[in-house]
């Protein structure tokens with residue numbers, strides 16, 4: 348007899364769920380480390396990491412233990428109370444970063460929404476209400492709320508939803524002259540990803556970030572680093588800004604922070620929050636004890652020499668395997684990114700094959716993501732096993748053989 352559970356299939360999605368996504372044809376039911384299994388028991392090696400989220404792989408035993416313990420103590424309180432896991436997590440974030448104040452929310456978009464609102468509020472209180480211009484970059488991505496899609500630099504995500512918030516301008520990424528042509532004393536903030544993730548895994552240059560800091564200082568604008576994809580060890584340092592030696596005024600985190608449990612954070616300084624009073628902003632779930640307990644453990648595990656230097660070693664391993672693959676197939680133009688946020692840029696003559704390549708990879712049992720139109724993105728667990736990398740690359744090789752020969 349077919350169990351009732353098995354009647355739930357990918358087709359059920361089309362019948363019940365808003366088609367804003369087009370999920371893969373199989374339904375995963377179990378995950379351990381960097382491997383997942385579907386309803387039919389087929390096993391996959393996961394280089395997608397839940398889009399840079401499952402930073403410690405699937406169902407990490409220590410995270411499971413913390414989640415279980417916290418679930419037996421306290422689930423939810425709301426912001427009428429504070430709670431111990433939130434306070435401990437805030438302490439941890441503050442002691443390991445430039446920041447002295449933290450706001451917790453539930454998703455990357457919410458952390459950015461809070462950051463943009465804070466920048467405008469701060470400037471209106473400290474300077475004047477005209478100082479509300481936000482500069483961001485073409486191809487950037489900052490989330491799907493209406494403010495964050497409007498700040499993001501991809502019109503396809505913000506068009507056709509009616510009038511957008513005004514005062515938002517876009518400059519060219521890694522091109523400081525275009526920022527100079529837009530910035531003035533009415534600018535309240537510049538927001539930048541240190542590696543443009545959705546835009547194609549494009550790292551910001553050191554000189555660009557340094558120059559942004561100088562310009563922001565000159566015009567009293569706040570510099571916001573969106574580290575939702577790059578934060579919490581993804582690039583081999585706890586925060587990607589530590590590679591640049593440049594301190595932002597506001598930093599946003601999500602994804603890897605919860606290792607799969609929804610949580611985000613906006614970090615800033617005492618000076619900037621000095622104008623904030625209760626009621627200015629808020630959320631029901633932000634600082635939820637379950638999420639904060641898990642995130643505290645995620646950071647405790649990741650913020651160690653072993654895990655962070657391991658990220659660099661794993662990057663080298665993946666890169667050398669990819670170089671071997673490319674010797675045979677000659678289809679990669681470039682391998683870019685930092686740590687375990689890796690973009691494989693396809694040569695232009697192969698970019699129309701990207702879907703087919705990923706589909707054949709799935710048939711062989713290995714999962715990748717895309718970024719932009721011609722980039723295969725890898726954002727696996729920061730502690731992915733060597734064996735999983737080697738086996739995953741073997742499967743990728745076999746998939747390419749099928750697509751190209």
Ligand SMILES: Cc1ncc(COP(=O)(O)O)c(C=O)c1O
Nearest residue numbers: 454455456488489490544575576
């Ligand atoms: C850089 C960046 N900012 C913001 C977001 C939005 O995060 P969320 O989907 O959790 O709202 C993302 C998600 O991909 C991101 O990569």
